[in-house]
Structure formats: structure tokens, C-alpha cells
Amino acid sequence: MALTIDIYTKLLVFFCIFTLGAIGGMFSEKVGIVNIGINGMMVIGAATYLVFTDIIAKSTGTQEQSGW
Numbered sequence: 001m002a003l004t005i006d007i008y009t010k011l012l013v014f015f016c017i018f019t020l021g022a023i024g025g026m027f028s029e030k031v032g033i034v035n036i037g038i039n040g041m042m043v044i045g046a047a048t049y050l051v052f053t054d055i056i057a058k059s060t061g062t063q064e065q066s067g068w
Helices: 002-030 038-060
Strands: none
16 A cells, blocks of 8 residues: 555656646747757756755765655
């Protein structure tokens, strides 16, 4: 049961991230700007988050807070 709740929690977080990206793309299309790099920016932002949280978690000794 705890595994199911954990999976749903992570899916909800990912859904929110993709929803924000989709809304940003919708607004940029609405004003006439074609932004084909939204997916790439989301991936680079997520990778940067993982790297920096891993570095900070290792430096502070809180490995369980790492994004990996």
C-alpha cells in the first residue's frame, strides 16, 4: 500500500511539472511565439535540479533528500 501511495505521489509531482510546461507553451503560442524548445528546457531544468540536489545532499550529509 505504501508503494502505491509513493507512486501516486511521484506521478502527481510529474503531472504538475508537465502541466506547467504545457501551459507555458499554450501562452507562448497564444501570443504568436513558436517555442519548439519547451520540452528541452524542461529536461535540462530537471537534470540540473537532480545534479544540484545530489551535490547539496552529499555536502550536508542528508543523502535521503537527494533527487536520485
